[in-house]
Amino acid sequence: MEIQFIHYPACSTCKKAQKWLKENHVKFSERNITTENPTVEELEQWIQKTGLPLNKFFNTSGRLYKELHLKDKLKTLELKEIISLLASNGMLIKRPLLITDNFILVGFKEVEWKQNLIS
Template identity: 60%
Template sequence: MLFLCYPRCSTCQKAKKWLEEHNIEFTERNIAEENPSVDELQTWYKQSGLPLKKFFNTSGLVYKEMQLKDKLPSMSEEEQLKLLASNGMLVKRPMVINEDKVLVGFKEAEWGALVK
């Protein structure tokens, strides 16, 4: 399982602790140092079944500075994926990816399904 996080993010720290407490093996990847690629994002987006907007860190400084709330609706899917791939701080975190699931953000109830 791949665990995408930003180590200084308190929610990511909680999620990592939760994974460890549930003895779930994972590979950690710092989203700020190793941005997801367009291909990875496209795969995860399709696998997740979520709207692409859910992959944006809407509470982040970069998102707000770029005024993406107003710009995203008029951007194509391809443009949005390229934008996400350009800066890991735009990507919602934490994220876990395994063979059949992609979870974006940390919600214990959703993540609980991983251990069943």
């Protein structure tokens, strides 16, 4: 199973997740979310595949999210506009993301990662 670990290298949660992957001998390829933003097409696929609400893909605690006042603005945007906004800047996306052919994990929840990767 090929695993793509999409992260922001300076993010403490991403560092914790990466450490967890290494400690559990999970092989993965890395992708920096700030230098290689996910595309609109990728985001559409991931959102559909996870079945998660769109707001779960936003880094709601991030500075950019707050500066752009997205909590209120997202309520007025169409789906395509929201996905385009996400694709415009990797700092808006919740991270880390773990992408495989079988599943996608958004954010780092150790129990969830263990269930999907170790068991």
